[in-house]
Amino acid sequence: MPGRETMTSRERVLKALNHQIPDRVPIDLGGFQTGIHKRAYAELLDFLGIQPVRCHSLGRSRPEQSKLSHGLEDEITILDPVQQLAKPCEELLKRFRVDIRYICANSPEDFKGEIEQNTRDGKLWHDYTDEFGVVWSMPFDPTQDGPNEQQLYMDISYHPLANATISDLDDYPFPNGGDPTRFTGVREQALQMRKETPYAISTGTGGVIYETCWYMRGLERWYMDMIENPAFCEALLDQILKFWMDYYIGFMAEVGDIIDVVMMSDDLAGQSGPLFSPDFYRKIVKPRQKKLVQHIKSLTSAKIWYHTCGSCFEYIPDLIDNGINILNPVQIGLVNMEPKKLKETFGNKIVFWGGAIDAQHILPFAKPSEVREHVRRNLDAFKPGGGYVFNNVHNIQVGVPPENIVALFDAAYDFGFYD
Numbered sequence: 001m002p003g004r005e006t007m008t009s010r011e012r013v014l015k016a017l018n019h020q021i022p023d024r025v026p027i028d029l030g031g032f033q034t035g036i037h038k039r040a041y042a043e044l045l046d047f048l049g050i051q052p053v054r055c056h057s058l059g060r061s062r063p064e065q066s067k068l069s070h071g072l073e074d075e076i077t078i079l080d081p082v083q084q085l086a087k088p089c090e091e092l093l094k095r096f097r098v099d100i101r102y103i104c105a106n107s108p109e110d111f112k113g114e115i116e117q118n119t120r121d122g123k124l125w126h127d128y129t130d131e132f133g134v135v136w137s138m139p140f141d142p143t144q145d146g147p148n149e150q151q152l153y154m155d156i157s158y159h160p161l162a163n164a165t166i167s168d169l170d171d172y173p174f175p176n177g178g179d180p181t182r183f184t185g186v187r188e189q190a191l192q193m194r195k196e197t198p199y200a201i202s203t204g205t206g207g208v209i210y211e212t213c214w215y216m217r218g219l220e221r222w223y224m225d226m227i228e229n230p231a232f233c234e235a236l237l238d239q240i241l242k243f244w245m246d247y248y249i250g251f252m253a254e255v256g257d258i259i260d261v262v263m264m265s266d267d268l269a270g271q272s273g274p275l276f277s278p279d280f281y282r283k284i285v286k287p288r289q290k291k292l293v294q295h296i297k298s299l300t301s302a303k304i305w306y307h308t309c310g311s312c313f314e315y316i317p318d319l320i321d322n323g324i325n326i327l328n329p330v331q332i333g334l335v336n337m338e339p340k341k342l343k344e345t346f347g348n349k350i351v352f353w354g355g356a357i358d359a360q361h362i363l364p365f366a367k368p369s370e371v372r373e374h375v376r377r378n379l380d381a382f383k384p385g386g387g388y389v390f391n392n393v394h395n396i397q398v399g400v401p402p403e404n405i406v407a408l409f410d411a412a413y414d415f416g417f418y419d
Contacts, residue, residue: 009099013200025416041086046400096409104204113238119360177247207264256300269310330355368407375411
């Protein structure tokens, strides 16, 4: 089948993003919402007989020891400590014919960013304090042996603005999005990637305006604020917007002429629809999101990719109006999220990036042959006319059999050609 390919990875991705027909559907794996949990990754490497090698850290990455089932100690690079995502090695990306590679900004030089071990209530905790002062924590279970003693993800254990007033925001030490040390060496990395590889290049995720607010405030308190104290919401949203406006000025100055995709993320929907009032979104949140999207578009010609989980059908026209070009993760299996309906309604206005398979009910539990059949059917719906990039619905989680992951990506390749 390699002989059937007539385009480079970048040519293929750009065709798809411009709603044109490439030789085959582009494939993605390895981003902050298109990735794989470290345990699922370790099992997959073991299944395929791939020895992971030390990768250069990107952004929030850090190397961490992981013991595979064959008993060898191998280093797995952690892309995101909160989600416990692995940074896939190049051998695996090539095995799955992945067409996208990622370039990320750094943390600023004065940001510690290390995971600390602390004991609370008789338990050992791993605590990570992000730049906004939010503390993310993950316990260890002493009743388990080996890698299972560590829990799956980090959850928020401290909201720094839980009891804040509007006046408190003036004195809060918000991080500087434009700190030039974030971008040291990033242009050189991007240029090397562009000159030496055939892949499309995307940024890591950013532009997280709304979610950062509730991370800092606490979800329950923030939901109450939306009704009782909307002025506080607007003041905090403006602080976070300023961070991202400054961030993208610096980041795009370094890579805006090199990259193909800018990734943004802000969850707006849940399993059955919007997470909060669409009226609040359209009056308060959307204008700030639109301002950021248009700001980024003034700095680069790259396509703008937006991640929101859930049944987001109602918000797709708003995202298109904001200037969004690409929607992820396309959580099929929910109300109004059927592939055929999405493609027929919005397929000429927005690119779908994801939606490969129902990741809640099918991918973890089906047989490999059933995984292939689901992928084939979803590709039949999404791929006509271009405008589609293949990826699982969000990150591949613990418990997904490695043979199903292989079936997922092999089917993407086998059924993804346009002839």
